[in-house]
Amino acid sequence: MNQKRVFIGLVAAVIIFLIATLYILMREPTPTKLEEAEIASPKDPTLSPVGEDGEIMIVNEDPGQALDRYVKWAQYPPDSRPLFGWQKDLIEPYRVLSQPLALVSKPAKGCTTDENGMPVCKEPAEFLNVRCDMNAEQSVSVGTGDHHIYLFCLDEKNERTKIENLKTRVFRIFDRKEIPTLPAIHAADDGSGGDATAGDLMYTITVRPAKSDWGDLFAEATFTVNGKEHVQRIGWYSTPHVVAEFQQGITDHNEGGHLIVRVPIQINKSGYYLIEANLQEKNDPQRFLATATYEAKLEAGRQTIPLRFWGKILRDQNVNGPYIVREIRARRNNSAVTPDMVQRSLDTGEEISGEQTEPLWEFVQMAKPYETNEYEAKSFGQEEWNSEEKQRRIDFLKQLAKEEG
Amino acid sequence: MRKLGLIALVALFGAAHGVDAVTYKLFVHGRSGKSHCQALTNVNNGTTDYNNYWGGAVTGLANVRYVGFDGTKSGGAYSWSACGAQKQLNDALNVFCKGSNSCEIYTHSTGGLVAAAYFGQNNPSGLNITRIQLLASAAGGSELADISTAYLSWLGIKTLGGQLDQSVSTRGARLGFNHNNSGGRTLYTTSGEGSDYLGLTSPLLPGKDDGVLANHSLCNINAASDVDVSCTRGNGTMSESYKCGFLWLKTCYKYHYRWTPYYTVYQGGKNHSHRDANSDYNRR
Numbered sequence: 001m002n003q004k005r006v007f008i009g010l011v012a013a014v015i016i017f018l019i020a021t022l023y024i025l026m027r028e029p030t031p032t033k034l035e036e037a038e039i040a041s042p043k044d045p046t047l048s049p050v051g052e053d054g055e056i057m058i059v060n061e062d063p064g065q066a067l068d069r070y071v072k073w074a075q076y077p078p079d080s081r082p083l084f085g086w087q088k089d090l091i092e093p094y095r096v097l098s099q100p101l102a103l104v105s106k107p108a109k110g111c112t113t114d115e116n117g118m119p120v121c122k123e124p125a126e127f128l129n130v131r132c133d134m135n136a137e138q139s140v141s142v143g144t145g146d147h148h149i150y151l152f153c154l155d156e157k158n159e160r161t162k163i164e165n166l167k168t169r170v171f172r173i174f175d176r177k178e179i180p181t182l183p184a185i186h187a188a189d190d191g192s193g194g195d196a197t198a199g200d201l202m203y204t205i206t207v208r209p210a211k212s213d214w215g216d217l218f219a220e221a222t223f224t225v226n227g228k229e230h231v232q233r234i235g236w237y238s239t240p241h242v243v244a245e246f247q248q249g250i251t252d253h254n255e256g257g258h259l260i261v262r263v264p265i266q267i268n269k270s271g272y273y274l275i276e277a278n279l280q281e282k283n284d285p286q287r288f289l290a291t292a293t294y295e296a297k298l299e300a301g302r303q304t305i306p307l308r309f310w311g312k313i314l315r316d317q318n319v320n321g322p323y324i325v326r327e328i329r330a331r332r333n334n335s336a337v338t339p340d341m342v343q344r345s346l347d348t349g350e351e352i353s354g355e356q357t358e359p360l361w362e363f364v365q366m367a368k369p370y371e372t373n374e375y376e377a378k379s380f381g382q383e384e385w386n387s388e389e390k391q392r393r394i395d396f397l398k399q400l401a402k403e404e405g
Numbered sequence: 406m407r408k409l410g411l412i413a414l415v416a417l418f419g420a421a422h423g424v425d426a427v428t429y430k431l432f433v434h435g436r437s438g439k440s441h442c443q444a445l446t447n448v449n450n451g452t453t454d455y456n457n458y459w460g461g462a463v464t465g466l467a468n469v470r471y472v473g474f475d476g477t478k479s480g481g482a483y484s485w486s487a488c489g490a491q492k493q494l495n496d497a498l499n500v501f502c503k504g505s506n507s508c509e510i511y512t513h514s515t516g517g518l519v520a521a522a523y524f525g526q527n528n529p530s531g532l533n534i535t536r537i538q539l540l541a542s543a544a545g546g547s548e549l550a551d552i553s554t555a556y557l558s559w560l561g562i563k564t565l566g567g568q569l570d571q572s573v574s575t576r577g578a579r580l581g582f583n584h585n586n587s588g589g590r591t592l593y594t595t596s597g598e599g600s601d602y603l604g605l606t607s608p609l610l611p612g613k614d615d616g617v618l619a620n621h622s623l624c625n626i627n628a629a630s631d632v633d634v635s636c637t638r639g640n641g642t643m644s645e646s647y648k649c650g651f652l653w654l655k656t657c658y659k660y661h662y663r664w665t666p667y668y669t670v671y672q673g674g675k676n677h678s679h680r681d682a683n684s685d686y687n688r689r
Contacts, residue, residue, distance in 0.1 A: 058466075078586060230556075235571070356484060
């Protein structure tokens with residue numbers, strides 16, 4: 001009998017403990033004293049007060065905190081940073097999706113334009129509950145091969161609907177001027193000319209860029225859905241010519257505690273190049289480790305680019321190789337002023353400028369992913385990045401912290 | 406002798422001025438139908454709001470300098486042409502942010518793309534910058550530059566002042582540089598969700614917007630997506646809940662991730678429009 005009572009007591013205690021734990025875990029966090037003071041205050045805490053002289057009394061971030069943040073950031077160099085799976089802009093660097101657009105049922109009426117060119121309308125436009133999605137397979141095309149654009153419309157039930165009278169036009173824009181080019185070679189939902197499946201209501205527009213189609217290239221589609229006319233366009237960046245090509249023969253080794261991946265590239269057009277790659281754990285395609293960037297002026301001919309994945313990043317993440325080097329990509333900076341010129345200008349105080357008579361970039365076809373040798377994470381160095389600029393920035397922030405007490 | 410004394414006095418005065426550390430507040434404007442370009446060759450330049458972008462003057466701050474550019478120059482926000490946006494910002498940094506002087510940089514709209522691109526494409530050394538604050542930042546681009554002119558005309562948008570360059574399209578802004586690179590500098594941002602155009606442009610901008618830019622740009626999101634929640638303070642992941650599953654009985658979440666150097670300090674809500682955000686330089 002006594003044993004039974006003890007057992008029931010124990011069970012009751014465990015249940016009470018579990019309920020209490022669940023309550024603590026699930027309740028909303030209560031505000032801290034500082035947050036409570038902010039909430040209670042009639043003044044907007046983000047707004048800096050104005051002093052008697054009318055000047056705003058701005059208190060910037062505590063320089064000590066700014067220094068701490070910089071020191072933490074600067075343990076790795078700017079040209080090799082940790083990489084995470086949520087950094088989609090780096091993992092899918094040539095994929096900028098456009099959002100669907102609604103069909104207009106009634107155009108706007110009585111519109112005038114304000115001084116910024118924005119409309120002020122007596123009767124604004126009205127929209128149907130039908131949206132069309134138009135996106136290119138990639139936001140960058142290299143060469144004069146086929147580039148596919150996918151178009152579909154969803155009705156109010158969120159189901160694909162038929163597109164009729166589909167007409168297309170292809171053009172590029174440079175310096176805010178439209179320049180016509182060759183028409184699309186196919187635009188239909190017929191399972192041919194680049195369209196994967198006939199009748200799936202996913203329409204494919206196939207564009208074959210011409211040699212002159214360098215820069216911002218657009219495909220514009222005009223069509224009707226349930227009798228309503230609609231027009232939508234999608235743009236991508238086209239480099240029809242081959243300024244450089246990645247070559248076979250990538251190698252890798254541990255040098256000075258860092259992973260160095262040497263990437264051969266044939267440069268056809270000399271200039272200022274930006275070459276980047278991502279590093280992933282071989283056995284987990286979702287586990288990303290680091291980025292590496294190399295930028296320099298490159299002469300025409302075969303070059304070998306040393307991409308350096310900073311050793312401490314790999315060591316800190318404690319992931320053994322082999323690794324996959326992926327998104328090995330390059331672009332030539334065709335700007336009239338390149339980053340080396342910018343730094344020279346800051347060093348000398350010299351003014352720099354240059355007219356932009358051609359598009360800004362020339363992209364290079366990505367190299368295939370590459371698998372590295374085997375490495376133990378602990379074989380990489382623990383050394384933090386250091387440079388003259390890092391020391392200068394730290395000195396500057398320390399000085400600020402000192403001045404502000 | 407008197408001449409020598411005068412020279413010595415002038416030299417002494419100059420030297421005294423040379424050691425005076427000044428923190429300049431640089432203001433970089435956004436899209437405009439006018440050119441705001443003025444030469445920036447010494448610290449006495451850029452003292453006026455040329456062609457009136459900032460309402461005649463930025464009030465309440467000392468040592469304000471206006472970095473004006475001509476948005477119609479080839480390359481738009483990336484332009485190094487004479488009076489181009491990058492060229493003017495580089496001139497300003499060279500003049501105001503070196504030696505014993507330092508700078509705070511405030512930008513509005515496209516000005517945010519100009520500054521983010523400058524620090525994203527270059528790793529400039531030798532500059533003393535104590536703060537960069539992007540008001541209603543266009544660093545993620547605007548759909549208004551993506552959409553066909555025929556469609557825009559149905560909405561009553563016949564022209565766009567200063568004509569939107571492809572640099573401010575979502576693709577142009579996002580492909581132009583690595584937004585995660587700022588050389589270890591924090592880019593503070595502010596925004597609102599009001600509209601100066603009675604919501605006229607909102608159907609073109611996915612999710613919440615301020616009439617000119619969608620929240621994917623205003624909240625520093627690393628994908629041009631439909632962000633239907635308000636920017637939260639800081640740099641953390643933003644989550645958006647929606648009903649899903651059988652009979653929509655489940656709650657699912659969509660996550661929005663931000664570029665690493667950016668930090669939201671203020672979100673002004675429905676009464677704070679794109680234009681209102683140009684006075685957010687006093688937000689912390």
